[in-house]
Amino acid sequence: MTAATDAIVRGATRDWEPVIGLEVHVELDTATKMFCSCAVTKGDPPNTHTCPVCLAHPGALPVVNQRAVEYATRIALALNCTVRPRNVFHRKNYFYPDLPKAYQISQFDEPLAVDGWFEYWVGDEKLRCRVNRVHMEEDAAKLVHAGGEAGRIAGSDSSVVDFNRGGTPLIEIVTEPDIPSPAAAREFLQQMRDLVVELGVSACTMEEGQVRWDANISVRPVGSGELGTRTELKNMNSFRFLQQALESELPRQIAVLEAGGRIDQETLHFDPDTGTTTPLRSKEEAHDYRYFPEPDLVPLVMDPAWVDEVRAALPELPAARVVRFMERYGLARADALVIGGPGALARFYEAVVAEGVDPKLAANWTMGEYLAHLNAAGLEPGHGHVTPERLAALVRLVADGVVSTSAAKDVFAKMIEERGEPADVVERHGLAQLSDVAALEAAVAEVVAGHPSQVEQYRAGKQQVLGFLVGQVMKATGGRANPKLVNDLLRTALDR
Amino acid sequence: MEGLDTLRLTAREAKKLLVDGEISSAELTKAYLDQIAAVEDRVRAYILVTADNAAKYSTKVDREMQAMRGPLAGLPIAVKDNMVTEGVTTTCASRILNNYMPVYTATAVRQLWDDHVVMLGKTNLDEFAMGSSTENSSFQTTRNPWDLGTVPGGSSGGSAAAVAAGEALWGLGSDTGGSIRQPAALCGVVGMKPTYGLVSRYGLIAFASSLDQIGPLTRSVYDCALLLRHIMGKDPHDATSVTAPAPVDLPSAERLDGLRVGIPREYLAVGIEAGVRSRFDETVALVEELGGSCVEVSLPHTEYALPAYYIIAPAEASANLARFDGVRYGYRAADAGDLLTMYERTRGEGFGPEVKRRIMIGTYALSAGYYDAYYGRAQRVRTLVRRDFDEVFAEVDLVASPTSPTVAFPVGARTGDPLAMYMSDLCTIPVNLAGLPAISIPCGLSDGLPVGFQLIGPAFSENRVLGAAHALEAALGFDTAPPFRDAAAARVTGAAGHESAGPAR
Amino acid sequence: MIGEDDVRYVARLARLRLEQDEMRRMTAELAKILAHIDKMSELDTSAVPPTAHVLDLVDVTRADRVEPGLSREDALRNAPAVADDSFRIPRMG
Incomplete structure (x- = not known):
């Protein structure tokens, strides 16, 4: 099975396959806006970061933010694109109140970069999606609708x-329609987000809409090389909703086609409450953006030496890191993806391993207790009281048999509660594993004496009773007994 | 001050009077305000006269002369009302910007303010600088002081008329297809469009971004150079501005020895009035008397320049003027109900007929399916026009032509025929397409109305253009004082502007 | 040849309300102007590169450094309608 064969949908008349392409919009974390020196901020009171340029006052002119060009170039190079030697800004004309100039400065036929690809994992399968282009533009302002249904224009x-927000640097990444399923689209976007975060160009905060996607989807008979008419899902910013939206659009298109109908090229709105898509009311006119070269800006000539510098300074990218984690630490692909994808978690993990503990055990603890703790506390990896040194110390206590695995979970919780070192927590709460043979022999003898019928059953050949007896010893020792030792001692006592 | 002849006084002379202590800035400024009071009801050059501010500021300059000593300190100026001025209403002669109070100041004006220049007011223009007669102003029709029944030219007709009428020592204009040079010619003053990029466009309300350029309107070539020196320079707010390869010098040439001047036959081929032609030929003869040589040259794509211009300029304008949407400033149609209606009514009511015409042409030329036939082709024709000049400038130092094919025409004579109006700019438009510097100087009268002589140079040859113009000016000896003749005795329409709250200067 | 339907479409694109007589006049005027402009089609420009800028200027950028902008009061000073410290616009739907 592959991601592609998984995605085949059995219709009434034939089998269909989805074809999905994505447009990813990323707001860059530059200090200032794309074309003016106003601060890029989040959550400040309305209209407190504006100037004649981003309010489009008469006579104001744009000037390109150099850092935005650098950040965009990082993205383009990380996506294996060819950075075009010369790129040009165009005006994209349309009236909308969040677009103060009534044109967006964007790129058209001479974009920053073209012809790249992005590799991502779906399960155990590595897929490659071609990247058509990466270009620079400016974000729109924020509209708030009053008086209607919460936040909607209608009513x-x-x-x-x-x-x-108007004028924040925005990068648009356009893929080819290479994505074989809604689930793959979700994987693509999650891994793409990890990549962009790793590049240090955007935090890609989902709640604030720092990263948003448009998806286009069509279906075609399996094996057909042709592309069907596509519909577009605009401005999504939740991985789950995007997948759901695509999953609901798929059978709708198939049903239309199988009934002999035709797909209209239109933009759809996904309602997460009903799980269905509905067409957005069509605009007053067809899109006629009247692109022409922005006369207020001059072309950017991308010096190859500079591009090479940017390339050389790229960090290790998540895809390469996942492979390295598999090879160097012997992690399974699924684990390597979880730990090696997001950069902050990967760095935390490597810091734990650097303390000299077993990488697999460290991986289990990083993915298990540590990740659960981050999620529960709403922390980013590397923040909070659990430092790599402390987690490594705890892992070492487990490996050395000082604490049992189950007790170690208590230790972990108390480390956070008491902001302490694991060894101190073990000491303070007496959580150390009992490995004292004499003490355990006494406990074992007591259990054997106290459960004559079970002992009889065991000796009659009913081996599974051993588990029950081990449990009794553990119970008697408050869970601190070394289970392996208890096992050995019990066998010895019973086989006597 | 008694005896100050504002119809003839140059900035160079005024500055000397100031420096020598013969006159104060307040007295100088008052002389212009008095002249405004005397003739403005006939000329209508200003949309807004900032009399109180000018009087106050000139007094301050006098009081603090030591601190404010600078080459232009205390000299009064008129500013075309398409440059934004913080705290002083700016209208672009359009209803759509009525009551607009700028929150910043155009770089060129800011530089003059920093030099302690006294601003007299904001001058009239064709709405959004679209026109060649200043009749497209939404507020008033400016009259030519040489004959009040005729137009001053446009679009910088207000600044040109103000200078000609002695209502300003000098002025700022902007030139997209001839909007400084043509009114300078029609009003008998000096007007220059610098090389594209020499003067910042930041704060100049955009008409056609790739063509617009701010420049001086003055009573002498020397003044023209002096003012240009103080408005030019690379501006971090304008990505298309540049540092000049060499400073602009104050001209002093009296001879044209060795200067080769090309006369493009295409510019003389069509519709040059006989009187204009005579003055032009006489001036060409003068060039040779002064030691220069004149040869006929060819700019073969001239006839395509006008069509290319009338695609490129409206196309850029259609986008530049889209921001006037009634959301953030300016006029908004009342009780529109919904957004789309608000947009369409605001713009339908806010813009005048010529502006709408150009927005329509530009939008059409860029719309789906037409780009290649119109905008794309116009950009290629633009390349051909530039190459024509490149080739000619391999042979000659400067190119000369009449600035306008006609002298000032009667008010109303061409308003019914947009295409005839467009033809006024036949000799000036190619210069903007090629981004070159060009000057218009008065070279005599035809039927009592001034004729302009245009000199065009290669990019950044301001010194050559100004030097040659200076030598010719001296030899021509043109008297800049207009007679305020009122041949047609036409009634001036429209109302004068009111003074605003005034700048915090 | 441009017709009234084209003019109506373009007026909508440009968000310009034209009254009926204006629409008729505009159609006639644009037809005349475009006929003049069509003179360009006499030239074979296929081998000529377009000029977008007369200056051969490239790479003009600015440093990513914050500079003070407008106070909210100044930002809203010219607004035709204000609500919630923002620019108010009529209903969009």
């Missing part, structure tokens, strides 16, 4: 515009 009686 609202007026709206207000906050220009703080």
Whole structure:
């Protein structure tokens, strides 16, 4: 089975395969906006970061933010794109109140970079998606609709515009329609997000819409080389909803086609509550953006030496790191993806391993207790009281048999509660594993004496009773007994 | 001050009077405000006269002369009302910007303010600088002081008329297809469009971004150079501005020895009025008397320049003027109900007919399916026009032509025929397409109306252009004082502007 | 040849309300102007590169450094309608 064969949908008349392409929009974490020196911020009071340029006052002119070009170039290179030697900004003209100039400065036929690819994992399968282009543009302002159904245009009686976000540097990544399934689309986007975060160009905060996607989807008979008419799902910013939206659009298209109908090329809205897509009311006119070269800006000539510098300074990318984790630490692919994908977690893990503990055991603890703790506390990897040194110390206590695995979970919880070193926690709470043979022999003898019928059954050949007896010893020792030792001692006592 | 002849005084002379202590800035400024009071009801050059601010600021300059000593300190100026001025309403002669109070100042104006220049007010123009007669202003029609029944030219007709009428010592204009040079020619003053990029466009309300350039309107070539020196320079807010390869010198040439001047036959082929042609030929003869040589040259793509211009300029304008949408500033149609209606009514009511015409042409030329036939082709024609100049400048130092094919025409004569109006700019438009520097100087009268002589140079040859213009000016001896003749006795329409809250200067 | 339907479409794109008589006049004027502009088609420009800028200027950028912008009061000073410290616009739906 592959991701592609998994995605085949059995229709009434034939089998269908989905074809999905994505457009990823990423807001860059530069200090200032794309074309003016206003600060890029989040959550500040409305209209407190504006100037004549981003309010499009008469006479104001744009000037390109050099850092935004560098960040965009990092993304382009990480996606194996060819950075074009000369790139040009265009005006994309349309009226909308969040677009103060009534044109967006974007790139058109001379974008920053073209012809790249991105590799991502779906289960054990590595897929490659071609990247058509990466270009630079500016974000729109924020519209708030009043009087209608929460936040929707429909039914609202007026709206207000906050220009703080207007003009934030925005990167658009356009893929070829190479993605074989809704689940693969979700994997693609999660791993793409890890990549962008790793590049240090955007935190890609989902709640704040720092990263957003448009997806286009069509279906075609399995084996057909042709592309069907596609529909578009705009401006999604949840992995789950995107997958759901695509999954609901798929059977809808198939049903239309099998009934002899035709797919309309249209933009759809996904309602997570009903799980269905509905067409957005069509715009007043067809898109006629009247692109032309932005006369207020001059072309950017990408000096190959500079591009090489940017390339050389790229960090290790998640895909390469996953492979390295598999090879160097012997991790399974699924584990390597979880730990090696997001950069901050990977760095934490490697810091734990650097303390000299067993990499697999360290991986289990990083993916298990540690990740659960981050999620529960809402922390980023590397933050909070669990330092790599402390987690490594705990892993070492387990490996050395000082604490049992189950007791170690208590230790972990108390480390956080008491902000302490694992050894101190073990000491303070008496959580050390009992490995004292004399003490355990006494406990074993007591259990054997106290359960004559079970002992009889065991001796009659009913081996599974041993587990029950081990449990009794563990219970008697408050869970601290070394289970392996208890096992050995019990066998010896019973076989006597 | 008694005896100050504002119709003839140059900035160079005024500056000397100031420096020598013969006159104060307040007195100088008052002389212009008095002249405004005397003739403005007939000329209508200003949309807004900032009389109180000018008087106050000139007094301050006088008081603090030591601290404010600078080459231009205390000299009064008129500014075309398409440059934004913080705290002083800026209208672009459009209803759509009525009551607009800028929150920043155009770089060129800012540089003058920093030099302690006194601003007299904001001058009239064709709405959004679209026109060749200043009749497209939404507020008033400016009259030519040489004959009040005629137009001052445009679009910088307000600044040109103000200078000609002695209502300003000098002024700023902007030139997209001839909007400084043509009104300078029609009003008998000096006007220069610098090389594209020499003066920052930041704060110049954009008409056609790849063509627009701010420049001086003055009573002498020397003044023109002096003002240009103080408005030029690379501006970090304008990515298309540049540092000039060499400073602009104050011109002093009296001879044209060795100067080769090309006369493009295509510029003389069509519709040059006889009187204009005579003055032009006389001036060409003067060039040779001064030691220069004149040869006929060819700019073969001239006839395609006008069509290319009338695609490129409206296309850029259609996007530049899209921001006037009633959301953040300016006029908004009342009780529109929904957003789309608000947009369409605001823009339908806010823009005048010529602006709408150009927005329509530009939008059409860029719309789906037409780009290659119109905008794409116009950009290629632009390349051909540039190459024509490149080839000619391999043979000659400067190119000369009449600035305008006609002298000032009567008010209303061409308003019914947009295409005829467009033809006024036949000799000036190719210069903007090629981004070159060009000057217009008065070279005599035809039927009592001034004729302009245009000199065009290669990019960044401002010194050559100004030097030659200076030598010719001296030899021509043109008297800049207009007679305020009122041949047509036409009634001036429209109302004068009101003074705003004033700048915090 | 440009017709009234084209003019109506373009007016909508440009968000310009034209009254009926204006629409008719505009159609006639644009037809005349475009006929003049069509003179360009006499030239074979297929081998000529386009000029977008007269200056051969490239790579003009600025440093990513914050500079003070407008106070909210100044930002909203010219707004035709204000609500919630923001620019208010009529209903969009």
